[in-house]
Amino acid sequence: MSFLLGRLGQTVLVLLVASFVAFALFRYVGDPVNNMVGQAASMADREAVRRALGLDDPMVVQFARFIGNALRGDFGISYRFGQPVAALIGERFPATLELSLISMVIATGLGVPLGVWTALHRGSVLSQVLLAVSLVGVALPTFLIGIALILIFSVGLGWLPSFGRGEVVALGGWTTGLLTVSGLKALVLPSVTLGVFQLALIMRLARAEMLEVMRTDFIRFAKARGLKPRAIEYRHALRNTLLPVITIVGLQFGNVFAFSIIVETVFQWPGLGLLVIQAIQFADVPLLAGYLVLIALCFAVINLAVDLAYVAIDPRVRGSRAAGRAT
Amino acid sequence: MNALLQVENLRVEIAARKRRLVAIDDVSFEIAAGEVLGVVGESGAGKSVTGTAVLGLLEAPAVQAGGRILFDGRRIDTLSEEGMRALRGKEIAAVFQDPLTSLDPLMTIGDQLTETMLTHLPMTRAEGEARAGELLAEVGIPAPRERLQAYPHELSGGMRQRVVLALAFCCAPRLIIADEPTTALDVSIQAQILDLLRRMCRERGTAVMLVTHDMGVIAEVADRVAVMYAGRVAEIGPTRQLIAHAAHPYTRGLMASIPSMRRREKELTQIPGAMPRPDAPVAGCAFHPRCPQAFARCAAERPPAFPVGAARVACWLADPAFEGVPA
Structure with missing residues (x-):
């Protein structure tokens, strides 16, 4: 039994690490705000979008939010298809x-x-x-x-x-x-x-x-x-x-x-x-x-x-x- | 002599790349019902190969190239695979060196016992299980009925060798080939297992071919001893006679190399040199390069077995026609 619990713990850990890598994609594969607003948007507009999306929060908060959403099966909206992922x-x-x-x-x-x-x-x-x-x-x-x-x-x-x-x-x-x-x-x-x-x-x-x-x-x-x-x-x-x-x-x-x-x-x-x-x-x-x-x-x-x-x-x-x- | 097992002029060859190496040559011995024959020799002398040949378990590249093996007067080395299988475990059982690896790790010891008995004996599964419990009790395993459900890894080495003994005895065989049955065990447990083996054989009248390199074990348990050297029997005879008046220089060397508590020795006595390997056979007597008493004939001609008292000795010194070393 303890063997299984141990394995379950490892599984959760693996999933967390994988989620973090997935989450890191958002940060390092381009700036999502750039992808959303047009070329003509002012700095102020960009900041507004950033704040609205919660992207100005500390990393830990953002990651926690990502995990919370993921647990509910919510990975956001696909850029390409405009439908929920x-x-x-x-x-x-x-x-x-x-x-x-x-x-x-x-x-x-x-x-x-x-x-x-x-x-x-x-x-x-x-x-x-x-x-x-x-x-x-x-x-x-x-x-x-x-x-x-x-x-x-x-x-x-x-x-x-x-x-x-x-x-x-x-x-x-x-x-x-x-x-x-x-x-x-x-x-x-x-x-x-x-x-x-x-x-x-x-x-x-x-x-x-x-x-x-x-x-x-x-x-x-x-x-x-x-x-x-x-x-x-x-x-x-x-x-x-x-x-x-x-x-x-x-x-x-x-x-x-x-x-x-x-x-x-x-x-x-x-x-x-x-x-x-x-x-x-x-x-x-x-x-x-x-x-x-x-x-x-x-x-x-x-x-x-x-x-x-x-x-x-x-x-x-x-x-x-x-x-x-x-x- | 109405022997239970007769091995006559047994020859086992190993097919190597180009030639055939001789592992065992011209080995003959008998074991009477209920008798314990010890087979001693250095590693590679052919002790285990002889045991394996008697069990009919030689595997390629090793093949029996000559001689006969008779069990209860019936030739068994020419039996079909199925005929020999029916004999193995029922009439001729085996105990191997390493109890830790002799048992299937995925099966309870009760199932392994029952399986063996159901293969050879006309009994129901329920009878088999009941008998299995009795057997574990007979080999001295505490709480035998509960232990039937145990897997091998749940038992200690000594306990596992007791289970192996129970497996060997479960179909009441008339001969047991015990190949280094105590070598892998703790010294404190060796004596227990040896005692158990001797007691069970005596109670049931089971004969044993006890293969070992431990002269101490032989002296304690064996009725007769066969000393093997380089694939041949050097000397065979009653244990007492061999210990007291060994005729073959090799046997004498073996006896001298047993450490004694009484003699205070600075160094352990040993026989200088090494046994010839099957791929580099020696002409004449195989022991002559190491023999302190060798003379010209030893290098030229292989000695046949000469009777000396109740023993047979393959040495020119034992030749009744021998009249001292020619000058």
Whole structure:
């Protein structure tokens, strides 16, 4: 329990630091007052605007105000779109989350079994082929994979759409493409493109970890106990393999989410990545700040989820209940 | 002699880059039911490899290249993988050196015990769990029923080695291969574990192949001793005879190098030189470069095992036809 509280404290600290960086954007990426008032405004007018926006307050007060607003989901108005940042992000968030989630499900769902299989059948030809292919998957740039897939499956075969999300269904404030055929079809190419690198990475990691675990003393002792190969491989080796794999899957999920920009550009996916590209081009500071805080929040939530998974799987993290009395 | 275990002319080779190194050559010994055979020698003498070969757990690049292993009169080195697995843990159990790493860290010790018994014995899970509790009590673990729920990291090293002993004994094996079972433990705990091992074997009539480099342990526990040197058996015979009248110069050297509290020594006695490594084998008797009594024949011809009293000694000095060193 204290372990979780500690982690929660760390999470809050990380979020505060990230918020401060986001907040600092306002101060150092140009003077917001200059962006708002016209060229002809007098010094007095500028001062009036500055005071009205509270920009003459001490930094600490401003930061506190920023945090207060952020807690209510208020990141101000986008310079570029003239709409509340929260609304803009909220509109795009589901698209990116669904995309990155599906690609990670594909990558993990295939990567772990393939990695384990290649580790257990180290000498086989298929295992060698899979390893070689996975190296290609790691080496190829994402945009190239995306363009190649579009060329084959959209242009050549005409099976799948090359851009957009297809039809989406609104569930409350959430728009999902998972419930319509065209939405699902539209998801295939971008999620595969986004997932290829992750799939190769997870597969190679799972393989390396599995090989490592199969060499440990407790696996040798399990063999000496005469356990069946299936029990040794899955009940003992696989569970011990999963711990580091979960960490990487969590970290990579954050990466996929934050850096889906390339794939969203290739497939014109109406997600956060596309929005951020525009925000960067127009120095849309409120939007950038809001995005930054959101990404930090995502990483924090994922890390917390990874910690929880560790607690569920690894008794050593849970802390020893009986140990205090045992020794 | 109706031996429980018979090892005849065992040869184990290790496939190196170009040639095959000989790890074990022409090793023969028997263990009678209920007997404790100590196997001593320096690191790299082939003690552990011999134990591993008996368990059928040699792994590439090590392979059995010759000889036979019989258990209860039945040849086991030619058994199928599945046939040998069924024997391991049930008829021939093992205890390895490091109790800290012999147990799966993610599984309770109760589950590891139950799992082993359910693999080999016709019993229900409930019966297995009940038996597991009894076993922990028999190996002297306090509050055994609660301890079933404990994970390995919650127990001390000595406690964990007791659990490993419980695992070795759980299917009532007739032979236990104990490979340096106390080396990794505190000296104060070594005696306890050794005592426990000896008591449990005596009560159950279990035979032990006790691999160790500690002559003190051998003197205390073993009925007979096999002294290994450079992958061969130098001398094998009753413990008392070996301690009192060792015939092989190497055995005598080993005995002399045991520090004694009675003799006041300025320096520890040691055998000068080092054991030849498998990649640089020595012609003739492998010990002759270090032997104080070596003569011409030792470098030319490898001595066979000559009977000396109840022992067998691989040394030309023990040859009944030997009539003093030729001038």
